[in-house]
Amino acid sequence: MTRIVLVRHGETEWHAENRYAGSSDVALTARGRDQARLLAAWALLARPDAVWSSDLSRARLTAAASAAALGTDVRVDGRLRELDFGEGEGLTRDDMDRKFPDALRAFLADPVAAHLPGGEDPARAAARFTAALHDIASAHTGGRVLVVAHSTAIRLALCALLGVPLKDYRRRFPALGNCALTEIRLRDGDAALLEFNTAIERSLVPWSQQ
Helix, strand or coil, X not given: CEEEEEEECCCEHHHHCCCCCCCCCCCXXXXXXXXHHXXXXXXXXXXXXXXXXXXXXXXXXXXXXXXXXXXXXEEECHHHCCCCCHHHCCCCHHHHHHHCXXXXXXXXXXXXXXXXXXXXXXXXXXXXXXXXXXXXXXXXXXXXXXXXXCHHXXXXXXXXXXXXXXXXXXXXXXXXXXXXXXXXXXXXXXXXXXXXXXXXXXXXXXXXXX
């Protein structure tokens, strides 16, 4: 059995403007860097056995704070990167409605069968991400691991691992907060959801004060 804490990176300049970042490499905001420091404070308390990250800089920089606090290195796996949103990269919902309204409506109805123009197939993204998680679990059997990645990739992986149709990822898991904690347990290929989208600020408050 391995427990994996999945965390969306800190806030970025595009997320603050509600732009789809996807596979674009976008810098953290000052708030995002503060969120990374809060995650590092959590890591000092939780003492995960390893820190893994997507290869995109917003995830690596978020993970780096926790790794530094633990005195270890970030282990990077490109399979943990975010879904590529194709022509939607860098755009807001309103931008997409002006640029390709029909494709946007199809995407909102079924974001897997009708993914954004030029974007990555979400089924393939889910497969690569879950493969990375299974490899990480095998490398840390019996341990607890922090994995810093991205909102859509994490939600797709949760669906794949828990037997939820991929097309429902936006409905079943409507949002992930920046640096919020989502924990799963992997054992012999089977997954269980232990915690979902707990705000990092709340995770640092002692239970007696909640």
